[in-house]
Amino acid sequence: MSKGMYKAKAWGAKGGxxxxxxxxxxxxxxxxxxxxxxxxKETRDLMNPNHNPYLYHMRPTLEHVRVLFFDTLYxxxxxxxxxxxxxxxxxTLITAIPAGYSLARLTGKTGERLGIGIFxxxxxxxxxxxxxxxxxxxxxxxxxxxxxxxxxxPSFTIPFCTWLLMxxxxxxxxxxxxxxxxxxHSRLGAFLKVVMPMSIAGVLTVIIFTFTLVMQEFxxxxxxxxxxxxxxxxxxxxxxxxxxxxxxWGSLMGACFIASVPIAILYNLFVDRFIAGFTxxxxx
Amino acid sequence: xxTVETRDIRKLFGDVKAVDGVDLLVKEGEFLxxxxxxxxxxxTLLRMIAGLETQTSGDILIGGQVVNDLxxxxxxxxMVFQSYALxxxxxxxxxxxxxxxxxxxxxxxxxxxVEWAASTFGIGKLLHRKPRELSGxxxxxxxxxxxxxxxxxxxxxxxxxxxxxxxxxxxARDELQxxxxxxxxxxxxxxxxxxxxxxxxxxxxxxxxxxxxxLGSPQExxxxxxxxxxxxxxGSPPMNLFERDDYIAGFRPETFxxxxxxxxxxxxxxxxxxxxxxxxxxxxxLLYGTMRDTFPNEKVIINIPFTVEMQITPGEVYEFxxxxxxxxFFDRSTGLRTEPRRFWEKRS
Ligand SMILES: Nc1ncnc2c1ncn2[C@@H]1O[C@H](COP(=O)(O)OP(=O)(O)OP(=O)(O)O)[C@@H](O)[C@H]1O
Ligand SMILES: [Mg+2]
Numbered sequence: 001m002s003k004g005m006y007k008a009k010a011w012g013a014k015g016g017x018x019x020x021x022x023x024x025x026x027x028x029x030x031x032x033x034x035x036x037x038x039x040x041k042e043t044r045d046l047m048n049p050n051h052n053p054y055l056y057h058m059r060p061t062l063e064h065v066r067v068l069f070f071d072t073l074y075x076x077x078x079x080x081x082x083x084x085x086x087x088x089x090x091x092t093l094i095t096a097i098p099a100g101y102s103l104a105r106l107t108g109k110t111g112e113r114l115g116i117g118i119f120x121x122x123x124x125x126x127x128x129x130x131x132x133x134x135x136x137x138x139x140x141x142x143x144x145x146x147x148x149x150x151x152x153x154p155s156f157t158i159p160f161c162t163w164l165l166m167x168x169x170x171x172x173x174x175x176x177x178x179x180x181x182x183x184x185h186s187r188l189g190a191f192l193k194v195v196m197p198m199s200i201a202g203v204l205t206v207i208i209f210t211f212t213l214v215m216q217e218f219x220x221x222x223x224x225x226x227x228x229x230x231x232x233x234x235x236x237x238x239x240x241x242x243x244x245x246x247x248x249w250g251s252l253m254g255a256c257f258i259a260s261v262p263i264a265i266l267y268n269l270f271v272d273r274f275i276a277g278f279t280x281x282x283x284x
Numbered sequence: 285x286x287t288v289e290t291r292d293i294r295k296l297f298g299d300v301k302a303v304d305g306v307d308l309l310v311k312e313g314e315f316l317x318x319x320x321x322x323x324x325x326x327x328t329l330l331r332m333i334a335g336l337e338t339q340t341s342g343d344i345l346i347g348g349q350v351v352n353d354l355x356x357x358x359x360x361x362x363m364v365f366q367s368y369a370l371x372x373x374x375x376x377x378x379x380x381x382x383x384x385x386x387x388x389x390x391x392x393x394x395x396x397x398v399e400w401a402a403s404t405f406g407i408g409k410l411l412h413r414k415p416r417e418l419s420g421x422x423x424x425x426x427x428x429x430x431x432x433x434x435x436x437x438x439x440x441x442x443x444x445x446x447x448x449x450x451x452x453x454x455x456a457r458d459e460l461q462x463x464x465x466x467x468x469x470x471x472x473x474x475x476x477x478x479x480x481x482x483x484x485x486x487x488x489x490x491x492x493x494x495x496x497x498x499l500g501s502p503q504e505x506x507x508x509x510x511x512x513x514x515x516x517x518x519g520s521p522p523m524n525l526f527e528r529d530d531y532i533a534g535f536r537p538e539t540f541x542x543x544x545x546x547x548x549x550x551x552x553x554x555x556x557x558x559x560x561x562x563x564x565x566x567x568x569x570l571l572y573g574t575m576r577d578t579f580p581n582e583k584v585i586i587n588i589p590f591t592v593e594m595q596i597t598p599g600e601v602y603e604f605x606x607x608x609x610x611x612x613f614f615d616r617s618t619g620l621r622t623e624p625r626r627f628w629e630k631r632s
Pocket of ligand 1: 302323324
């Protein structure tokens with residue numbers, strides 16, 4: 001082959017790469033585009049089958065956003081979600097960090113089996129668990145309280161995050177901890193001074209994951225909470241913006257867009273670390 | 285500075301006897317080497333002295349004080365790991381300062397101490413770098429600097445040179461020894477490399493199967509091996525050993541020379557050997573052969589310095605000789621050294 005052909009091939013490869021990337025970006029970004037469009041679209045514009053759904057045919061409107069913020073308790077729901085999310089993240093970190101670390105350092109079969117066992121509990125779906133758990137909640141007198149969610153959500157965030165953190169801790173060589181212990185720290189000191197700073201990525205992953213899991217949870221939120229002022233976003237939005245068979249599409253899309261953008265941005269900031277988080281422990 | 289003593293110390297991992305009753309006394313300022321094949325328990329013994337592993341039984345004393353129940357940080361030791369175990373998220377400066385901070389050293393004196401330790405190992409210019417930006421040799425120096433900075437009373441080193449290439453290893457060995465002589469800190473050094481052990485150690489503890497087989501100066505363990513294990517482990521190629529009725533006789537490959545090359549009045553024993561193969565290794569010539577008369581058909585390796593120009597042809601039989609005093613005898617059942625058995629007089 002001539003030089004020119006190699007060059008042409010290289011360009012072709014570049015073009016191919018770009019094409020694939022563009023396709024994926026379009027795929028990933030489309031839901032956001034759709035939400036953003038619909039959020040400001042007149043309902044008549046949206047519903048008219050003769051209108052191109054990807055473009056505006058009438059003037060964009062803020063009406064749906066107004067409905068969302070002033071006719072529903074959307075802000076309250078956001079706040080409730082953030083409140084529950086914050087506490088659940090805290091509880092999850094406090095529990096999963098020591099648990100993941102112990103499992104990572106429990107060498108041999110025991111640690112591995114325990115880890116798998118803990119992860120398995122994550123796989124039991126809330127649709128099965130909510131009935132027995134509602135008994136627990138009512139006997140604790142937590143019905144219709146956000147604290148019921150604070151109590152129940154860790155039942156799936158902790159197993160998942162313990163498992164995730166175990167992977168992060170496992171790749172930290174034992175030597176480094178032992179060096180810190182010889183250099184003058186206790187095991188706890190070595191953990192705090194050396195292991196934790198090396199596991200920042202894991203902790204970030206846990207925070208974001210826990211928050212995402214809390215935001216998308218529906219079954220517990222629906223069954224344990226009855227007052228609309230105590231709904232979380234994932235329950236409040238569909239309950240109030242879908243009335244019978246009437247869908248308030250504009251407001252629905254607005255609610256989803258506003259709730260999902262911060263998470264999407266966070267994900268993007270730490271995307272490399274996430275990938276590391278998932279592949280960590282896969283090798284070795 | 286301090287002495288280190290172990291008293292009948294043992295460590296079991298399940299039913300594996302990693303360390304099986306070791307009694308040692310490391311003198312003040314001494315450089316002691318644990319030498320032995322892979323899996324003989326060197327690291328385990330060192331880790332017990334450091335307090336990273338709890339012994340199954342026995343006592344450990346540092347500076348005359350029993351430290352069985354003291355955690356690593358209270359034993360006034362410093363350790364250099366085979367992996368160096370540098371803190372990857374800290375700069376070289378913070379790595380070296382780490383033990384000082386951990387032990388509550390007055391903050392205003394830390395920079396000066398770090399400078400001193402860094403300049404001792406010639407890494408003063410690297411203080412702002414992270415460990416991943418360093419070469420293997422530089423990492424090793426950082427690990428050493430971090431170990432010396434707090435002036436420990438005992439140094440523990442677990443194969444600190446094994447990650448370096450051969451050339452760097454030689455110079456690092458030299459530096460390490462000079463450094464140890466200068467500061468005079470009691471040092472225990474683990475290696476499975478006999479050249480390193482012979483070159484560095486004031487004394488060597490030769491280990492096998494969790495036991496110390498012999499403790500002595502490099503010359504002692506080499507020239508007067510206490511048992512067949514030590515005789516076979518040290519030297520490359522190792523000692524030639526020949527089994528007889530109830531004893532084992534052996535001599536080192538370099539003591540067994542063509543008969544004409546011994547110009548000595550000391551009594552010699554002459555033996556015949558047939559040479560099968562010759563290897564030229566630069567400074568040495570190795571002859572592989574089998575013995576004739578006294579030890580018929582037993583394999584033998586002979587090491588002749590390259591300065592000897594005698595022509596040796598594979599397939600020929602030559603007459604060799606060894607000084608009587610260079611032949612060592614061992615009990616056949618226990619493998620331990622015994623008195624000489626003048627087997628050569630029984631020769632027919
Ligand atoms: N944590 C452990 N659990 C179980 N067995 C162990 C453990 N650590 C060491 N052993 C066993 O104890 C024995 C001694 O191990 P040790 O690491 O002390 O050997 P070593 O002399 O340092 O070898 P090397 O030169 O390969 O480093 C080996 O048989 C090893 O398999
Ligand atoms: Mg070892």
